[in-house]
Amino acid sequence: MQAAEKRGVKVTLVDSKEMEVSVTGGGPTPKIKEKIVLQRCVSHYRNLYSTAALEASGHTVVNSFFTAWNSSDKLLCSIALKKAGVPTPETRVAFTEEGVLRALKALGYPAVLKPTVGSWGRLSALLKDEDFAKAIVEDREYMHPSYQVFYLQEYVKRPPRDIRTFVIDNKTVAAIYRYSAGDWRTNTARGGKAEPCKITKEIDEISVKAAEAVDGRFVGVDLMESDDGLVCHEVNNTTEFKNSVPATGIDIQGLAVEYLASLDKR
Amino acid sequence: MNCEECDAPLTIPGDAIQGEIVSCKECGATYEVKKDEASGSISLKPAEKEQEDWGE
Structure with missing residues (x-):
């Protein structure tokens, strides 16, 4: 805010918690006069869907929905990096214990397991051996299905x-x-x-x-x-x-x- | 204003803006600054707890 003020750029703060958006015409309430929106929401889902709704209302959001979709999800980001020829660690995805163990055999131990969204390092695990991997997979089976998308990466x-x-x-x-x-x-x-x-x-x-x-x-x-x-x-x-x-x-x-x-x- | 958790006095910076997070120096409880547009008065409400999808 101070950086904007210093440069004479007018900024309006919009709290996504207090916003609702008509995506079929009408746009956001409260109204956002500015065309450019800097997205700063720390919640993955709120960030992603408010970006989509604001773009649908004619705003230019930084970063765009395309960027948010392809980077805030770690699996989609790995795919995008590989496609663009950016060197990236070997990454696999699995959906069951059987698949996880097979992926880990290919990656070798230790390997890294991360949730596909969110984090700040939360729920990331360094899988040191097969027994540990099985215990983590079993735990995840009691969690939201999004945690049963097992994003596995070589430990660099x-x-x-x-x-x-x-x-x-x-x-x-x-x-x-x-x-x-x-x-x-x-x-x-x-x-x-x-x-x-x-x-x-x-x-x-x-x-x-x-x-x-x-x-x-x-x-x-x-x-x-x-x-x-x-x-x-x-x-x-x-x-x-x-x-x-x-x-x-x-x-x-x-x-x-x-x-x-x-x-x-x- | 005092902390709802431990009753310690809360310090709100003079230049606090809408939505800013203020922490209790005694117990670490977090509060969100609410500014009344018309009167300019400031109040605090308990900040949202960290959710599973928060982070980079």
Whole structure:
């Protein structure tokens, strides 16, 4: 908000909890006068469907429904990355214990199991052996069916950190290393530490290509340093930056505001 | 305004905006800032609890 104010860009806050949208004519109530909408909802479903409804009402949403659909779901994101030729860890999907065990045999132990949506690292598990995998699958059978879509990924041998880059309008504007806080997961939401990371040519190229894979306009791209070079494992369509701005000194929110304001003039 | 959980006084920043999350320094309970457009008065309501689909 302050970044927008500083640049003389008028912003209206819209709380999705208080909004309803007629998708057959009429648009959102309360009315949104502005054409450009920056989507910041942390709830996957609310984010996805409010984006669809606002686009149906004629708004330009950053990021678009296409981007949200193809990046907020980790399985669809892996498919999009592979299709675009972005190096990504080997990933499999299974729907039953039998399928999971077969997939894990191909991936090798340990392997990573993640929910396809949401997270902040929540319910992600490092499956170390078959007994552990069976126990986790059994637990998931008592959960919502969405948790029985088993998204499995090779465990990439890497330093105890990963890289989060920020891509705005096809430019890599900032990057941080995320160090884990005594956990195999590096999410800063789980207490992981952020440190500045130099944007090398390799980091820039893979980040931009990953953003393009899902047509992301303002996204966070997660990279790992594997023995074979950088791999991209996620693109985040509603990227958080509160730990990255102090770590890098880069005004990510200001750059985002400038991009959004430029859209209004196009 | 005091915390509904532990009754400690809550500090609301002077430049707080609609929807901002304020935490109780004593017990960590979270509240959402509600601003009345007409009068400009501020109130707090318990913030939403983290849901399963929250996150990046």
